[in-house]
Structure formats: structure tokens, C-alpha cells
Amino acid sequence: MxxxxxxxxxxxxxxxxxxxxxxxxxxxxxxxxxxxxxxxxxxxxxxxxxxRSKEQLLGALQDRFVDDLTARQRAELDRLDAGDWMGRLLHWMESSIRGYLAHADLHDALFHHPRSEDPASQPSIGHGQAARHGHEADPTINTHAAALADILEAGTAAGAFTLANPRAAAILLYNTMHGTADYLVEQAQRETTDSSTNLVDAVISESLNLCRRYAEPTG
Missing domain, CATH: 1.10.10.60 (Homeodomain-like)
Structure with missing residues (x-):
């Protein structure tokens, strides 16, 4: 040693x-x-x-995974025009999906595994909160979801989005992103490289269209 x-x-x-x-x-x-x-x-x-324990170590690994993804996104978003709220939302969605796909093995190992029924022994997600699922969409305990909520709140305040409740919208869109990424990971294990790539591009394109339709002002 x-x-x-x-x-x-x-x-x-x-x-x-x-x-x-x-x-x-x-x-x-x-x-x-x-x-x-x-x-x-x-x-x-x-x-x-x-x-203090293996469980706390695992929670720290989960937090680091989310914080690293969020930090990479923040650096990329800082290069966009300050008032381009739709561009920021679309970049958050696409880079989140591709980010999870790029690190799918680590993400699944950290978040998709059997958990103890004892809450005290469960790993933490964000600020020491007990994780009840493989991921958390609550912006108050997940820095990645909080970054999305910040975009939606600021964009709504600027008039770029028409959202009655930006934080509720963040929870919905975060779960859209995460469910999409999970699906694409599963499909990639079953399909050829070319067909998998085509599916990723097509699903991401539709995810971005959904963001536009959901958040853009109408009329």
C-alpha cells in the first residue's frame, strides 16, 4: 500500500x-x-x-454521475445566446438523451439494481435524499432536473414559453427524457448498429418536436 x-x-x-x-x-x-x-x-x-458505508459511497457515485452530466451541459448551454430559451431546452433534451446513451453501462449499473426495502440502507440521490426509484425527477433533489426547471422558468418569464407551471413541466419533460433514453438503451441491445443509430436519431427528433409543441406560445 x-x-x-x-x-x-x-x-x-x-x-x-x-x-x-x-x-x-x-x-x-x-x-x-x-x-x-x-x-x-x-x-x-x-x-x-x-x-459512512457502502450505501453512502453508492449515493456519492450516483450524485457524481448526475453532476458530471449537468456540468457538461451547463458549459455547452453557456455557449448559446442568453435569450435563446427554445435552443436551450432543445439542447438540454438532446444532450441528456445522448449523454445517458454514451454512459449507459455506468448509469444502469448505478441506478438500475435491486434495492433494500429498508429506507435507511438505501443509497442517496442528491443532498442525501433516499432514492425510491432508479432516478428522481424532482428538481429539488436532482441537479439535472433542476437545470431543466431553471430553463423552463426563465423561458416562461421571458415570454418564450407558455407554461402554467414550469416546475411541473420540468418533471414531465425529465421523465420523457429518461424514459426515452431507457427505451433506446434497451433497443440498442437488440438491433444492428445502423438500425439502432437510425432509431436514436428518429426518437430524438420526435422528442425535440414534442418540446416545441409543448412549450412554444400558440397563436
């Missing part, structure tokens, strides 16, 4: 990186504190300086 001199945040990142490799290799069921510390090359006691 090598001596650790990195900053605390680097050590925490090393533990998360090690855990992520294990989850991809063995699934959540194969994730143990002993193997995480072995792969990260740290003492077992170091693990408990950053995480």
Missing part, C-alpha cells in the same frame, strides 16, 4: 474512481469496502473518513 499525500478531495475522488470500476466490472452487488480500498490503495480506515 502506497503512502497517501494527496489532498482530501483527491483521496475521495480516488475512492469514487475505484468504486466506479468495481461497479462496472461486477455490478453494485460486487461492491465492497475491502475491494474499494484495495483498488484505491488506501487503508480501510481512510474509507470511513469520507463515507
Amino acid at each position: 502506497r503512502k497517501r499525500t494527496e489532498a482530501p478531495e483527491r483521496r475521495r475522488s480516488d475512492l469514487l474512481d475505484a468504486a466506479q470500476r468495481i461497479v462496472l466490472d461486477k455490478g453494485v452487488a460486487g461492491l465492497t469496502v475491502d475491494e474499494v480500498t484495495a483498488r484505491a490503495e488506501v487503508a480501510k480506515g481512510t474509507f470511513y473518513l469520507y463515507f
Whole structure:
């Protein structure tokens, strides 16, 4: 075991990186504190300086997955015109679907797995909240959904969208995005590369059309 001199945040990142490799290799069921510390090359006691349990570690991995996707999107959205609210909404939808598809193995390993019936032992989703499902559409506990809600609220305030309740709309559109991504992942496992690519493009195109019809002012 090598001596650790990195900053605390680097050590925490090393533990998360090690855990992520294990989850991809063995699934959540194969994730143990002993193997995480072995792969990260740290003492077992170091693990408990950053995480109380395997479940909290898993919650941190889930949060990092969502936060990384949100950060990439934010950087891309910052390059769009400030007042282009429809462009921002469409970019959020398409980049979200393609982002999940690009990291489908990790996403499914982290979020789609059997959960304990004991809420206290379940991993957290966003700010330590207990996850009841594979993902959460509530903008108050999911930074990715919150980014969508911010776009819809600002766009409605600017007159670009006609939404009676932007945050309720965010929940609906977030679930549209997530259900679409889940479907495309499943289909990709059954179809050829060309047909899968064509399906992705067609479904994303219709998802963007749905956003336009749903949010744009009428008349």
C-alpha cells in the first residue's frame, strides 16, 4: 500500500474512481469496502473518513454521475445566446438523451439494481435524499432536473414559453427524457448498429418536436 499525500478531495475522488470500476466490472452487488480500498490503495480506515458505508459511497457515485452530466451541459448551454430559451431546452433534451446513451453501462449499473426495502440502507440521490426509484425527477433533489426547471422558468418569464407551471413541466419533460433514453438503451441491445443509430436519431427528433409543441406560445 502506497503512502497517501494527496489532498482530501483527491483521496475521495480516488475512492469514487475505484468504486466506479468495481461497479462496472461486477455490478453494485460486487461492491465492497475491502475491494474499494484495495483498488484505491488506501487503508480501510481512510474509507470511513469520507463515507459512512457502502450505501453512502453508492449515493456519492450516483450524485457524481448526475453532476458530471449537468456540468457538461451547463458549459455547452453557456455557449448559446442568453435569450435563446427554445435552443436551450432543445439542447438540454438532446444532450441528456445522448449523454445517458454514451454512459449507459455506468448509469444502469448505478441506478438500475435491486434495492433494500429498508429506507435507511438505501443509497442517496442528491443532498442525501433516499432514492425510491432508479432516478428522481424532482428538481429539488436532482441537479439535472433542476437545470431543466431553471430553463423552463426563465423561458416562461421571458415570454418564450407558455407554461402554467414550469416546475411541473420540468418533471414531465425529465421523465420523457429518461424514459426515452431507457427505451433506446434497451433497443440498442437488440438491433444492428445502423438500425439502432437510425432509431436514436428518429426518437430524438420526435422528442425535440414534442418540446416545441409543448412549450412554444400558440397563436
